[in-house]
Amino acid sequence: MTYLDQWFVYTNRQLAMKKEIEQAIQRVEGSTLTLNEFLLLYFLDQTADHRIMQNDLQDKLHLSASAVSRMITKLEAKDCGVIEKVACSTDKRATYIVLTTRGEELLKNVLQEVEVSLAKYKDFLK
Numbered sequence: 001m002t003y004l005d006q007w008f009v010y011t012n013r014q015l016a017m018k019k020e021i022e023q024a025i026q027r028v029e030g031s032t033l034t035l036n037e038f039l040l041l042y043f044l045d046q047t048a049d050h051r052i053m054q055n056d057l058q059d060k061l062h063l064s065a066s067a068v069s070r071m072i073t074k075l076e077a078k079d080c081g082v083i084e085k086v087a088c089s090t091d092k093r094a095t096y097i098v099l100t101t102r103g104e105e106l107l108k109n110v111l112q113e114v115e116v117s118l119a120k121y122k123d124f125l126k
Helices: 003-027 035-046 054-061 065-077 101-121
Strands: 051-053 083-087 095-099
Touching: 003 035, 003 101, 035 051, 035 054, 035 065, 035 083, 035 095, 035 101, 051 054, 054 065, 054 095, 065 083, 095 101
Parallel strands: none
Antiparallel strands: 051 095, 083 095
């Protein structure tokens, strides 16, 4: 098998895993999250105080500033209460995105479903 063939196998498996994660997210009761919204909650949960500057999300999510802004606006419009915006006390132009208690609960449930779904790829993920 050539390196190119191996790369095709790798990318196809990666796409299958992405689809698996998206389906897992939708199976959780009360979840209307997209994959990127789920990742946003995940990255918020990884911080010590469950908050991150909005502009720092670009690097984590591999999205442009405008795409992150649109995603946060859409997530807020869903009115599911998983995040809130908080103005930075030292820079009024900056905004923190904060994971709420509801967001923590939803993320916990979604993470459980995602882990179960990805278990079949454990050999690939080593």
